[in-house]
Structure formats: structure tokens, C-alpha cells
Amino acid sequence: MTNKRGFTLVELMVVVLIVGILAAVAVPLLMGRINDAKWTEGKTAAGTIKTAIEVYYAGEGGAGVAGDQTVLTPALLGLTADGLSGTYFAIGDYSWTTAYDAAATPALTYDITVNKPASGAISSPTSWSLDETGTWTKVD
Secondary structure, three states, X not given: OOOOOOOOHHHHHHHHHHHHHHHHHHHHHHHHHHHHHHHHHHHXXXXXXXXXXXXXXXXXXXXXXXXXXXXXXXXXXXXXXXXXXXXXXXXXXXXXXEEEOOXXXXXXXXXXXXXXXXXXXXXXXXXXXXXXXXXXXXXX
């Protein structure tokens, strides 16, 4: 009898089954990481807005114009649509409100919201919010 080398059909089926199980577990985990990476783009731009707000108020001696995005416009903050637009987010996906009270601590308060783009390229949450303490809050 000759000595034949190779794998049996059962051995090959077991390997295919194991690979299938690993793929079924790994794909959802990776998809969540992809979504988190997409949100990172929006959060990074929100950090840019945060810096622009702080610089604006520092330049105005703290008295600056308080208000929402219609009062404290991107142009007033030195922001451009190109500077806030990325692969997934555009300037319209951000909104903010600010308030300044010299007697309060902290004197400058703000809330920057990053909304999920209408394109549907990103899944939940609906938005993230950043405040003056640097705290991110997920809004579902």
C-alpha cells in the first residue's frame, strides 16, 4: 500500500467552519472600529472649533460676541468650509453656542455639537457634544 499525503474532506470542512466562525465574530467588531474612526474626523474638527472659540474670546479680552452659530459665525472665528470639511463631515454638521460671564467660573462656556451627516455613511450615535471642560457626551 502506498503512503498518500493530503487532507481528508472532513479536515478541510473543519478548517472552513473555524474560519467562518472567526469571520462572523471579527466583522462586527471591525465595523464598529470603522464607525469610531469616522466619528474621529468629526471630533477632530470640533476640537478645531473649540480652539477657534477660545482664541476669539482671548483676542476680544473675554468680551467677544456670545451666542450661537448664527451670531458667532465660522468666518468670525476664522474657519472656512474647506477647513471643516472632510470625507464624512461638512461645515453644516457642526453647531455651537457660547456664553461669557466674567463673574462666573469658568467665564467662557460653550457647547459644540457634531451631528451625524445626512449621507448615512455613519451609524449611531446621532451626535456628539463637546463642552468647555473637554468632556464628550454621546447623544443617541
